[in-house]
Amino acid sequence: MTSRFPLFGYLLLGAAFGIILTKAEVISWFRIQEMFRFQAFHMFGIIGSAIAVAAIARLLLKRPPAPTLCGEPAPLADEETGRGYRFWLGGGIFGIGWALTGACPGPLFILIGGGVSVMIVAVLSALAGTWTYGYLRSRLPH
Amino acid sequence: MLLEALTHTWPWYIAGPLIGLFVPLLQLVGDKQLGISGNLRHLCSALLPRRIDFLRYDWRGAGAWNLIFALGTLLGGWIGVHLLGTGEIAISPDTQASLHALGVHDLSGLVPHEIISWEGLLTVRGFVSVVAGGFLVGFGTAYAGGCTSGHAISGLSNFQLRSLxxxxxxxxxxxxxxHLLLPLLF
Structure with missing residues (x-):
């Protein structure tokens, strides 16, 4: 099954992911505001139950780490954790952006499909942000 | 009946578990980790790698599946909005009051049109929200090595301390x- 899954299949999985996030209103700027103001359970319920289901499924599927020698590319080289600053700092910076745009990366893409075409600008800006991180990487605390 | 239910807001206890299932699903079909922000890196690597180590890798090998997944999410957004329809988003009365107090008046649609729109880009709050916000999303997720899907859902479900x-x-x-920036900006 592994590595036989056609790339087209990921298009369908992505479409399903996009439909769910749209219909659950995760892509709504208003829902994100509601979350950061702790004024409804909706987003916390979604993120919390998603983590719970994923954790249970992982435990059920538990198996030795997959070999990466044959076929599959090795994980990207961002695995070295440094002293952990990157999670606080990077996470905090992303959080500010999340509240400002009202969208994390998934919804940024989904909103474009959903007709909020100005999010093309946000994605281009996000690309500039990722590129800038790459450029400054050696000078940032990790 | 079912179709009618599909067009309404999907409750958290349906949507959350469905989203969570993508973690084992992606693991089973191809040993993949759910995570969207990696696509920003793959796109940068494809478009303008220059001499930046962070961007010099086999983006096709590492990211083709994920870029196609992201393309699929765009399609899903289109289907979700145009075929299944988004009704009025019923945010809590508290949030409505907070946003009115903040100076956001039109609470219809997926995003506030006075801010997140092409016309909105010409205003300070719209420009900062879309352009600066987008930049921080890209910078921050690259720095942290993941976003909501990668760190929160994928990472926390794997009990990764760094994701916490x-x-x-x-x-x-x-x-x-x-609570601090928006009141200054809006």
């Missing part, structure tokens, strides 16, 4: 922006 730090960071940043 990252998610605490997400919320610290989000709370700071919501």
């Amino acid at each position: 730090f990252a998610v605490l960071g997400f919320f610290a940043g989000g709370l700071l922006a919501t």
Whole structure:
């Protein structure tokens, strides 16, 4: 099954992911505001139950780490954790952006499909942000 | 009946578990980790790698599946909005009041049109929200090595301590922006 899954299949999985996030209103700027103001359970319920289901499924599927020698590319080289600053700092910076745009990366893409075409600008800006991180990487605390 | 239910807001206890299932699903079909922000890196690597180590890798090998997944999410957004329809988003009365007090008047649609729109880009708050916000999303997720799907859902479900730090960071940043920056900006 592994590595036989056609790339087209990921298009369908992505479409399903996009439909769910749209219909659950995760892509709504208003829902994100509601979350950061702790004024409804909706987003916390979604993120919390998603983590719970994923954790249970992982435990059920538990198996030795997959070999990466044959076929599959090795994980990207961002695995070295440094002293952990990157999670606080990077996470905090992303959080500010999340509240400002009202969208994390998934919804940024989904909103474009959903007709909020100005999010093309946000994605281009996000690309500039990722590129800038790459450029400054050696000078940032990790 | 079912179709009618599909067009309404999907409740958290349906949507959340469905989203969670993508973690084992992606693991089973191809040993993949759910995570969207990696696509920003793959796109940068494809478009303008220059001599930047962070961007010099086999983006096709590492990211083709994920870029196609992201393309699929665009399609899903189109289907979700145009075929299944988004009704009025029933945010809590408290949030409605908070947003009115903030100076956001039109609470219809997926995003506030006075801010997140092409016309909105010409205003300070719209420009900062879309352009600066987008930049910080790209910079922050690359720095932290993941976003809501990668760190919160994928990472926390795998009991990764670093993902917990990252998610605490997400919320610290989000709370700071919501409660300190937005009142200054709006």
